[in-house]
Amino acid sequence: MEKIGISLDHFSNTVQTLRWDSKDFSQGSPASPYLEQLRNQIDELGRRIPCAGGGSIPHATQRVVWRWAEARVMQECVEVIAKCGRKKTQEAVFCMAEDFEKLRSAMRVSFKVADCSEDRGPVDS
8 A cells, every 4th residue: 555645735735724623622633633644754764764775874864853853844834724714613722732743752753763674773873
């Protein structure tokens, strides 16, 4: 099965158009499918970065890449909240904050899990 990626722009544009004027999110976040797609891409990145260059990328460099990626994803999450404007309820803001914290956690977990197909792991420096 082919994996379909979602760009941050597409994620942002799609999530901001969802129904954020609701006060009831007991059925979960309306952004769940898009968050899941993005989390899957983050997991895939977590598997690829340590293996790039045959596993020769220093751990310190990987850490810089992940910090930049996390900052960029979080910046986009803030943009989503800002672009929703007045149409979002306080309950929606809490739901978004929970969603975006899950993304942040996924990024941190993906960085810590380095699984190369080779016998060696990432090089520390």
